[in-house]
Amino acid sequence: MNVAAIPREFKELPIALIDAPALPSRSSMDDVLMDELVASISANGLIQPLSVARNGVRFEVVAGHRRRVACERAGCVAVSCIIYPTRDDALDAIQFAENRHREELSAADEAIWFSELLEKKCGGDIDQLCGIVGEKLSYVDNRLALFRGYGCVFAALQAGAI
Secondary structure (H helix, E strand, O other), rough: OOOHOOOOEEEEEHHHHOOOOOOOOOOOHHHHHHHHHHHHHHHHHOOOOEEEEEEEEEEEEOOOHHHHHHHOOOOOEEEEEEEEEOOOOOHHHHHHHHHOOOOOOHHHHHHHHHHHEEEHOOOOHHHHHHHHHHHOOHHHHHHHHHOOOOHHHHHHOOOOOO
């Protein structure tokens, strides 16, 4: 399904009703960059709304997990949101695209996330995964190879040692 065709609404939601994504793109967030984002939100407010999906009476972050954390740390009670009716697979493309063009995902974070998506959403179909994240097979396959390779090398990659 084309994401642009999914109906959505725009409004402010209480931050207490917004949950982290079930499959977050990042395993960690840079503390210095987070502090800068909190300061920016405290000074200027939230400039770009969160994208969320309805989950019963609550909402799940689709895009904007870092912003949601920063808003909470900045003491925001409510935040502007783009609300999608459900957590459709097409929304994974939004999550990936936004994260790819923000604070860069580490290769290790991409590898873990791609592996989780491949198993949980794509039934092992790497071509379907490529379609979801909008990347070429070689790119996705290389990230998955990192995750499936030597554990000590992957641990060093996660730690930023390589």
